[in-house]
Amino acid sequence: MADTPATGGSGRDEDAYDYVIVGGGTAGCVLAARLSEDPDCRVCVIEGGPSDVGDENVLRLRNWINLLDTDYDYRYPTVEQPRGNSHILHSRARVLGGCSSHNTLISFLPFPHELEEWVRAGAAGWDAGTLLPYRHRLRNSIRPVAEKDRNPVAHDFVTAAVDALDVPVVDDFNAHPFTEGAGFFSLAYDPATGHRSSASVAYLHPVMDRPNLTLKLESWAYRLLRDGDGRLTRVRVRYADGPDGSVRAERELLLCAGAIDTPRLLMLSGIGPADELRALGIDVLTDLPGVGENLLDHPESVIVWETAGPLPPNSAMDSDAGLFVRRDAAEPGPDLMFHFYQVPFTLNTERLGLPTPPYGVCMTPNVPKSRSRGRLWLRSADPGQKPALDFRYFTDPQGHDERTIVDGLRIAREVAATGPLRDWLVRETAPGPDVTTDAELSEYGRRAAHTVYHPAGTCRMGGDGDAGAVLDPLLRLRGEEGVRVVDASVFPDLPIVNPMVTVLLVAERAVDLITGRAGPPPAPAGGSDVLGEEQR
């Protein structure tokens, strides 16, 4: 399986394919499966991690938390965060399927109004009417958490949130655009087996025996090179089991290494901020100052309660329900989100010396429209050295992100004080009831902050004349020929919601941009009807 047809016996000096995909992750699996539908089209995937086939560690959704900080994870530290938590380890999956193989598979369509914002930011053609119909092409099995997996304490969280905050129960967050509400999430999973419906499971597993599809696993791309025609279509690869080699794309090279590794690879290849690259001794191919900029994320904090005893066992992945709040009525969508965990998530609170209850629950209020903007850069020309990630958490001058966390912690307490959730809880263990003022809540909230693991935006699309744009709206790398980027790095801005489905939609549309195939019929232009019409 590791090296299917083309590399076997043909040597590794320079293998050629029609399309070479760097990164067999969430977006990469979609491209690989779709492009290889044409039997005459030779597709090669270069993936840094192992296969997920038959690997129960990966396939069992509820095991996700045990994959963090293991060999399935590239583990990217952050630089010091003066206003946030400097100890966050950013998990990025090292396995076929990428982050869709170790995430929680919460599946939200992006809001129509956010896609219109993308268009206003220069991403012409990514409007809601064009992108959202691609939902019908998704192969993942996406469905609200099954009844048998609904934990009674999560049910009671939903009831309490609805009562405390006067928000509606949402039965299916993908049925209509919403501004607020509480309910069980939709997940990409199979309730009968508890298995993932990751990008790998849904797209690649059914087609792995295609003779025109080659998977080079445990293979690390570390430099892009121009071919004889000056097109950027060659890639240097380090294999786990032999000497380095090159792979060449006769049509296009497709970069799908994710929001951290795609800009890293570009910069290692001399594409990025020229002065910085030269200072590291890297020969500059194209000066693109936007590479690595616009590093976006959803920061969250946490509030923990001890429960009277062990909780019932039902769950799909231990964080099956959530809550959206719109504090500012002028906002077109929610501006505060909570995940509810039926386990105590105490990684960051323990470090602060706070107690870990034997049994407990927690809420993690997050900032869906974070205004802080970070960047990532290379520390050296050595491809083995991890890049520096600076999210600049909670640094927006208006204090919006900090305010959102303070409000979130207060609202969480309101929900916890409301029945029937109240009846499960013995005491608040983090931050604890003595932490009450805005200043105290802000200090705690930021020190105990974590990531929702949604880095994006570091190779963003943009219009002509936008000096920070890395890609044109057709996902083509500016200043070079023969290469596109397709992953979460292309987002001009991060969706309010968890972004995996947006990555899948972008990848499905990218296939049409690459092949010239027609997209699905457009939905009626604009308006919040787009989702509702489709769903009914």
Ligand SMILES: Cc1cc2nc3c(=O)[nH]c(=O)nc-3n(C[C@H](O)[C@H](O)[C@H](O)COP(=O)(O)OP(=O)(O)OC[C@H]3O[C@@H](n4cnc5c(N)ncnc54)[C@H](O)[C@@H]3O)c2cc1C
């Ligand atoms: C713990 C966790 C939980 C999350 N939960 C959710 C959730 O519930 N819902 C949601 O919507 N989103 C969630 N996310 C975010 C979501 O999974 C990601 O935004 C999305 O999957 C990113 O897709 P991608 O294609 O950009 O990158 P990835 O899926 O990360 O794919 C990148 C691939 O490229 C490979 N690669 C990288 N560099 C190289 C290289 N140089 N050479 C070869 N291969 C390389 C990697 O091994 C990987 O397979 C979560 C993320 C994490 C980490």
